Amino acid sequence: MTVSLPSAAPVAAGSGRSSVDAERWPDVARLPRARTLRTAIARRVVEHALARLPLRIRHSGAYGAVPVPRSAAGEDRSPTLTQHDPAAFHRRVGADGLIGFGESYMAGEWDSDDLVGVLTALAAHVDDLVPAPLRRLRGAWVRRRPAQDRNTLDGARDNIQRHYDLSNDLFALFLDPSLSYSSAVFDTLPATPRDFTAAQHRKIDRLLDLAGVGPRTRLLEIGTGWGELAIRAASRGADVLSITLSEEQRALARHRIADVGLTRQATVELCDYRQIEGRFDAVVSVEMIEAVGAEYWPAYFTALRRLLAPGGSVALQAITMPHERMLDTARTHTWISKYIFPGGLIPSPDALAQESAAAGLRITHDTGYGAHYAETLRLWRKRFLQQSEAVAALGFDHVFCRMWELYLAYSEAGFRAHYLDVRQLRLVSADPATEDSR
Missing domain, CATH: 3.40.50.150 (Vaccinia Virus protein VP39)
Known part of the structure; x- marks a missing residue:
C-alpha cells in the first residue's frame, strides 16, 4: 500500500498513473479518449481563465517534481498551480470538465503549494471562468447525473x-x-x-x-x-x-x-x-x-x-x-x-x-x-x-x-x-x- 505524501507533494516521481489501482480507480488510471478539438478548446479556455486569476502557473518540467516554493517578500505571493503533466491535465478537463480537473489531481498530474488558495481563487471567480458563448453550450459539455x-x-x-x-x-x-x-x-x-x-x-x-x-x-x-x-x-x-x-x-x-x-x-x-x-x-x-x-x-x-x-x-x-x-x-x-x-x-x-x-x-x-x-x-x-x-x-x-x-x-x-x-x-x-x- 502506498503511503500518502504531505500536502502539496505530488505522487512519487516516475510513478504517475502506472501506480494507480486501475480496478479501484479506472477513470484515474487511464486518460479519457483523445478528442483533439475538445482538448485544444479546453487548453485555450483554461489557460485564458487561469491567466486572469490571482494565481501563478508552473510547469514542473518533469512528471512528479515538487512545486516551486512561494516567492520571497516583495514578489508575487499568489498561490501556485504546478502542472506535472499539462497534456494529461488539459485532456481530462477537455473531456470531463471539473470531474477531469479533480481526477487529474487524484492522478498526481497537478499540485499546489497552497491548494486551498488555488481553489478559493477558482471558486471566487467561478462565473467568469468560461466565456459567455461557451456557457450557453453547458448542456452539451457536462455530464448528467447517473440514474442509479x-x-x-x-x-x-x-x-x-x-x-x-x-x-x-x-x-x-x-x-x-x-x-x-x-x-x-x-x-x-x-x-x-x-x-x-x-x-x-x-x-x-x-x-x-x-x-x-x-x-x-x-x-x-x-x-x-x-x-x-x-x-x-x-x-x-x-x-x-x-x-x-x-x-x-x-x-x-x-x-x-x-x-x-x-x-x-x-x-x-x-x-x-x-x-x-x-x-x-x-x-x-x-x-x-x-x-x-x-x-x-x-x-x-x-x-x-x-x-x-x-x-x-x-x-x-x-x-x-x-x-x-x-x-x-x-x-x-x-x-x-x-x-x-x-x-x-x-x-x-x-x-x-x-x-x-x-x-x-x-x-x-x-x-x-x-x-x-x-x-x-x-x-x-x-x-x-x-x-x-x-x-x-x-x-x-x-x-x-x-x-x-x-x-x-x-x-x-x-x-x-x-x-x-x-x-x-x-x-x-x-x-x-x-x-x-x-
Missing part, C-alpha cells in the same frame, strides 16, 4: 453507505473527539484545535435550544452521525429517537450512548426519514438535507411537518449555495457527486424557503456561520494530512488520500470564497392554530 444515484429508498441507503460506511476509524483520525462531522460554531476566529470540541458542543446546543429541547421532550434526530447530539439531548432529559442509514454510524453511536449510560433515553435505528411514524415535540437534522436530493425535498419537508407535534419546532443545520448555482449543479454530474457524495445536492436559501413553505412550515430563525465552516474544514484537513500513515494503514491508498485532501480543501475554499454558506434554521407549523408562542 437517485435517492429512492434503496438508493439513499446505498449512497449514504458509500460515504459514511468507509470506516469509523478513518473518521476518528481527523474529527474531534466528539466525532461531529458538521460545522462547528467557534467562540473566536481563527480557531485552534483545543477549541474544537467545545465549538462542536456549542453548535449542538444552539440547535437543541432552537428546537426547545429539554426534560421529557420527544426528540427525533434525522441523521445520527456518531451520536453526539443524541447524547447531549438525552443528557438534558429528552427522549431521543435518532435515525440513520449508515450501519457503521449506528453501531458506534449505540456503543457511545451505552458508554455514558443513556440507552433508556436515546435509541438509534437504521431507518429512512420517509418510514418514520409518530409525532415529536422537536425534530433536529444536521447537514442531512444535502444528501436528500432535490427530487425528494418535498418528501423530506412533508415528513418534517407530518412528524411534528402541535407546538413543536424543527431545527436544521444546512449548507447552502446561491440559487442559480444550485440549479446548474442539480443538472450536472460533478466530481463531488461522483466520488464523495453520490446523490447529494446542496440547496439554496430560496429552495429551503420554498420547499418548507409548500409543506406547511415557516422559518422563524435563520443564522449563517460560513466562516466557521471554513475553519472547521481547515482543522479537519490539517489533521487528515498529519494522519496520512494511519490512513494508509487502514487500507486506503494514495489516490484515496489525494481525493480526500482535495475534497476537504475544495469544501474549505467554497466557504472562504462565499460560494457556500452554512445556516441554522428554526421551522414551525405555518398554521397559527398549532404554533406556540416561542
